[in-house]
Amino acid sequence: xxxxxFVPMRPRDRIIRTARELFRKHGIRGVGVDTIAEQAGTxxxxxxxxxxxxxxxxxxxxxxxxxxxxxxxAGFETAxxxxxxxxxxxxxxxxxxxxxxxARGCDMANAAVxxxxxxxxxxxxxxxxxxxxxxxxxxxxxxxxxVKADLLADTLSLLIEGARVSRQSAGAEGPCAHFISIAExxxxxxxxxxxxxxxxxxxxxxxxxxxxxRVLTSPRA
Amino acid sequence: xxxxxFVPMRPRDRIIRTARELFRKHGIRGVGVDTIAEQAGTxxxxxxxxxxxxxxxxxxxxxxxxxxxxxxxAGFETAxxxxxxxxxxxxxxxxxxxxxxxARGCDMANAAVxxxxxxxxxxxxxxxxxxxxxxxxxxxxxxxxxVKADLLADTLSLLIEGARVSRQSAGAEGPCAHFISIAExxxxxxxxxxxxxxxxxxxxxxxxxxxxxRVLTSPRA
DNA sequence: CAATAATGTTACAGATCGGTAACATCCGGT
DNA sequence: ACCGGATGTTACCGATCTGTAACATTATTG
Numbered sequence: 001x002x003x004x005x006f007v008p009m010r011p012r013d014r015i016i017r018t019a020r021e022l023f024r025k026h027g028i029r030g031v032g033v034d035t036i037a038e039q040a041g042t043x044x045x046x047x048x049x050x051x052x053x054x055x056x057x058x059x060x061x062x063x064x065x066x067x068x069x070x071x072x073x074a075g076f077e078t079a080x081x082x083x084x085x086x087x088x089x090x091x092x093x094x095x096x097x098x099x100x101x102x103a104r105g106c107d108m109a110n111a112a113v114x115x116x117x118x119x120x121x122x123x124x125x126x127x128x129x130x131x132x133x134x135x136x137x138x139x140x141x142x143x144x145x146x147v148k149a150d151l152l153a154d155t156l157s158l159l160i161e162g163a164r165v166s167r168q169s170a171g172a173e174g175p176c177a178h179f180i181s182i183a184e185x186x187x188x189x190x191x192x193x194x195x196x197x198x199x200x201x202x203x204x205x206x207x208x209x210x211x212x213x214r215v216l217t218s219p220r221a
Numbered sequence: 222x223x224x225x226x227f228v229p230m231r232p233r234d235r236i237i238r239t240a241r242e243l244f245r246k247h248g249i250r251g252v253g254v255d256t257i258a259e260q261a262g263t264x265x266x267x268x269x270x271x272x273x274x275x276x277x278x279x280x281x282x283x284x285x286x287x288x289x290x291x292x293x294x295a296g297f298e299t300a301x302x303x304x305x306x307x308x309x310x311x312x313x314x315x316x317x318x319x320x321x322x323x324a325r326g327c328d329m330a331n332a333a334v335x336x337x338x339x340x341x342x343x344x345x346x347x348x349x350x351x352x353x354x355x356x357x358x359x360x361x362x363x364x365x366x367x368v369k370a371d372l373l374a375d376t377l378s379l380l381i382e383g384a385r386v387s388r389q390s391a392g393a394e395g396p397c398a399h400f401i402s403i404a405e406x407x408x409x410x411x412x413x414x415x416x417x418x419x420x421x422x423x424x425x426x427x428x429x430x431x432x433x434x435r436v437l438t439s440p441r442a
Numbered sequence: 443c444a445a446t447a448a449t450g451t452t453a454c455a456g457a458t459c460g461g462t463a464a465c466a467t468c469c470g471g472t
Numbered sequence: 473a474c475c476g477g478a479t480g481t482t483a484c485c486g487a488t489c490t491g492t493a494a495c496a497t498t499a500t501t502g
Binding site: 025026027029030103104105106108109110112113114116117118126127129130131134151153154155157158159160161162163165166168169170171174175176177178179181182189 | 246247248250251324325326327329330331333334335337338339347348350351352355372374375376378379380381382383384386387389390391392395396397398399400402403410
Binding site: 232263264266267270 | 452
């Protein structure tokens with residue numbers, strides 16, 4: 001029963017892997033189930049035995065994407081255990097790789113654009129995923145000692161989301177090229193402000209202080 | 222020859238207006254030319270006499286979108302003539318309205334997602350538009366006395382782009398909800414840093430100083 | 443009014459799409 | 473060896489899509 005290494009990969013997994021690749025390359029609406037099945041080395045009938053409809057396959061692919069994201073977050077945790085600020089910098093680095101290195105943006109965000117119907121079943125998965133990503137980021141900021149952790153998480157969320165979509169429309173030389181500088185500056189600004197506020201707190205690790213922005217006053221939000 | 226008010230609107234304009242509306246609501250690939258023609262009160266044959274193909278219609282629609290953006294920028298200029306910082310704040314306000322008020326994001330960015338083929342003719346229009354928007358923003362920042370105007374323009378570009386796409390995937394209560402606060406804080410930080418740098422300069426208008434971030438040092442970029 | 447351009451109507455071609463039925467084949471476990 | 477479940481194969485349905493042909497009608501303009 002052991003889940004074999006990869007050589008005898010079951011059709012279901014090959015279909016999902018191939019579908020993700022083709023959806024990403026040509027868009028969800030730009031590729032048909034017949035092409036997916038053929039490219040996955042199987043046929044349409046087997047595809048429909050595993051996934052009742054194309055929408056089901058789309059949802060399965062998005063859940064697979066979410067699984068990959070989980071693995072990346074787990075990688076942060078293991079690579080920089082107990083150092084949330086280092087994990088935050090790792091998040092910036094990986095985000096930059098995804099944003100500028102890949103010309104097709106975020107699968108989840110792209111799916112939200114393509115599946116325009118507001119009651120499409122995949123929208124639940126997408127919204128749940130994006131909310132989860134933001135919450136994880138906020139938790140990380142909180143653990144890193146950031147006072148206004150939620151605001152920093154929202155700012156970084158907008159920046160990474162913008163970088164990935166701007167990469168597609170404005171190109172790799174556009175605003176997304178400076179994502180790392182901008183994100184690091186924002187993090188440094190929030191961290192510095194957090195340091196000033198809590199003068200006697202032993203938890204924070206290394207400040208690194210390589211930023212160019214500093215938090216000032218909180219208006220009222 | 223006068224361009225009539227709207228009652229005898231020519232089929233070409235009705236088609237573009239209707240196509241933009243339907244493309245926005247259902248996605249470009251989610252609506253057919255037959256539906257567009259019928260909804261525009263005409264027929265497919267007339268549509269194909271004005272636009273040789275659906276791709277041509279798409280391009281015409283995107284150019285129309287760009288025209289609307291031109292009008293908005295012209296509105297900034299007339300509403301706050303000679304006050305670039307006020308124009309910048311107006312840009313933030315309008316951007317927030319577009320981002321959180323409308324659940325379907327930017328037509329240009331959405332088209333870039335849907336038209337995945339890297340050689341699609343519409344991609345030229347999209348990239349040109351996005352580059353133009355960034356350059357306009359950078360020029361405005363420069364006129365407002367911002368020292369690192371290009372970096373501020375890129376930051377604001379990522380933020381607005383992220384807000385509009387995050388609105389679709391994470392919802393109106395997500396990170397996009399704080400776009401105004403974040404954008405204003407960033408602008409204030411850059412403006413304050415610019416004030417510190419140029420102590421003897423008479424050009425700048427009112428600082429407003431309602432931000433919570435302050436620019437520190439420029440690393441090397 | 444007459445001539446001409448623009449638009450409407452109908453029908454159709456060719457392709458692709460999502461999804462299903464019926465039947466053949468293969469492969470693993472008892 | 474056998475049997476049952478998973479998979480492969482082929483053919484098909486109905487719908488929809490982009491795009492075109494041929495012809496009728498209307499509107500504009502001299």
